[in-house]
Amino acid sequence: MNQKEPIIKMRGVCFGYSDTAPILKDLDFDFYKGDKIGIIAPNGSGKTTLFHLIMGLIKPSCGDIEIFQAPMKTEADFADIRHRIGLLFQDADDQLFCPTVLEDVAFGPLNMGKSRKDAIDISRRTLAFLGLTDFENRITFKLSGGEKKLVSLATILSMEPEVLLLDEPLMGLDIKTRSVITRALMEMNSSYIIISHNINFLESTTHSTLTMREGSLIADDQVHVHVHDHAHVHGDVPHHH
C-alpha cells in the first residue's frame, strides 16, 4: 500500500440527523496508516457521528469518503471494508449481543469466513491478551460494566482490524481496567482514533489530538505539545519539533 495515501480520506463531508440541524459541515479529514489520533471535543459536537460516517452506518448529505483508496458510495462498498476497521461502541450492551462471551468474540472472525476452529483459537488468544482467559463461557449480561467494555474490545480485536475507532473506551472504568486498555493499545502498535475526554489517556496513547468546532475537525493544542496530521517517522516517541 502506498504509504503516502491516506487510508481514510474525507472531503467536504456534511451530515445532519434532520435537514434543519447540521452536525458536520464541510469536514475534511486524512488518516494515514500508523496514525494514532485522539479526538477531544464537547458532548454533542458530533464525534460519534463522525465514526458512524466512516463505518457507513449513516450517509453524508454531501462530500466524499474514500477508505483504503476506494471510493465509498454504497452499502456494499462499506460492507467490503467494515471488517478492516474495528469500531468500539460507546455502550457495550449494544456491541455484545450473544449470550456467551466466546460466541460474541468469535462472531466477527466467523463472519469473515474463518473456520470454527480458527475463530475459536483467535478468540481465545484475544481474550488472553486482555486478561480475560476465564471469561469464555461467562454470560454476557452478567458481566460488570468494565468487563463488558473489555469483552467488547475483544470482539473488535479478534477481527484483527487495520484501524481501530474507539468511542470513549474508558467510560465508567476503574483504574485497573483503564490500565489494561492503555497497555493493550500501547503494545498493539496499530493505527487508531480514540474519542475520549481523558487528557492523560490521550497523551499516553496518541500522537496528536483533534477537536471539533462548528462541525469540522481542527487541530487541538491542549493536549500535545504540537500537532501533526500526517504519519510520522518518530510517530512512536513523544517529541518536539
Place this chain on the structure above:
Amino acid sequence: MHISEGILSGPVLLSGAALAAAGTAIGLKKLDYDRIARTGILSAAFFVASLIHVPVGPTSVHLILNGIVGILLGWCAFPAILIALLLQGLFFQFGGITTLGVNTLIMALPAVICYYLFAPFISGKKTVAVAAAFACGFLCVLFSALIMAAALIFSEENFLEISAIVIVSHLPIMMIEGVITAFCILFLKKVQPALLSQSGQYKNGY
C-alpha cells in the same frame, strides 16, 4: 393469558401446534435478517412490559399487549410471541411444552388479525388513530379469549361453563388493554412516529 398444561385434549394440542407452526413459518419468512435484531429486542421489551401489573379495584392484572405487538410486528408477531412464551415458561416455570402451540395461537393470531384490521388507521388522524388503537387493544384480547374458550370446548364439551368464565373474566382486561393501547399509540405517534411505520428501521443510512 395462556392455558396450563394437562387440560387440553390431544387433537386440540396438535391442531394448535400445527397452526402456530404455520403462522411462525410465515412470520419467519417475512423476517429479513436485517430485522431479526429489531424483532428480538422488541420481543424482549414486550416480555418485560407484560410483567407490569396494573391495578383493577382490589386486585391487579398483568398487561398482555398483543394488540401493540400486532401493530408493530405484523406476521412477525408469531415468532416473537412464541419466543416470549418460551421465555415465560422457563423463567417462571409456567410450563408450556405441549401447550406452546395453542398458547402461541391464542396470543398471536389475534395480533395478526388486528394488524390487518387496524394498522392502516394508526398512521391517520389523531382521533381516528386513538379509536383504532382502543379497538385494537380491546378486540385483540377478546379474540384471544374466544380462541382460548374454543380450545377448551373442543377439548371437552363439559368445559362450557369454564369457557364462559374465561371470556367474562377477560372483559375488564379488554377495557384496560384498549385504554393502554390507545394511550401508548398516542405516545408513540407524538414521540417516535417512525416506530409505527413498518419501516421503523434505521434512518439516515445507505
Place this chain on the structure above:
Amino acid sequence: MIEEPFATGNSAVHNIDPRFRVIAAVVYSFAVALCYGFVPLITAFAVSAVSLLMCRVSLKKVLKQLALVNGFILLFWIVLPLTYPGGATYPLGPVTIHQAGIAFAAKITLKSNAILMALIAFIATMTLATLGHTLGRLKVPEKLVFLLMITYRYVFVIAQEYQKIIKSIKIRGFRPKTTLHTYKTFAYVVGMLLIRASERADRVYNAMRCRGFKGTYYSLTDFQADAGSWIFLIIVFGATTAVVALEIFLRF
C-alpha cells in the same frame, strides 16, 4: 426480576446432554398429555417427582412455583364438580356435587403437575442460551434460534431500563390506583420501553454490521452424549412406554 433459579447445578440431570433432555421432555410430556386414566397419571406424577428430586434443586422454590401455576387449575376444582355430570351425586345446599367432576379435576391436576415437574427437571435445568444452542442442533430454523438468543440477551437489559423508568416515576410520587391517570402512566412507560428498545435495536444492528454480519448466526457449542445421557434417554423412554401402556390396557 428475571431469574433462572434451576439452571445451574451439578446433579446427574444437569450433566446430561441437553439435546437428550429436550427430546425426552417433549416426548414424555406429549405422552402424558394424552393420558386420561388415574393409574397412568399417578405413575407419571411419580416419575416426574422422582426426576425432579434427582435434580437437587431447591424444593421450596419448586413448590412455590407449582402453587402459583396451579391457580388456573383451581378454577376447574370450583367449576367441574358442579357442572361435570356422572357418578354419584352429593347435594350441597342449592347445588349438587358430581363425583365425576371431582375425579376429572383431580386428573387434570395430576397431569398438569406431572408435565410441569418434567419441564422443571429436564429443561429448566439449562439456561436459555444452552436451550437455544440445543434447538439449533435439533434443526429448529436458524432464524428462530437467533431470535431466541437476541430476546434472551436483551430481556435483562430492558428489564433494567424498566426498573429505572419505574424508579423515576416513583420518586415523583406515582402510586398505582384504578384511575385513568394510572393507566395513562403505564401506557407511557410501555411506550418509552418500546422506543428505547427500538433505538437499541438500531444500535445493535449497526454493531452487528460493523462486524460483518450477513445473516448467519454461528453456534460454537458442541454437545457430547456420554453413556449417562443414553441411559437417561432409555429410562425416560421406558417410563413413557410404561405410562402409555397402562393407559391403553386399563382403558380397554
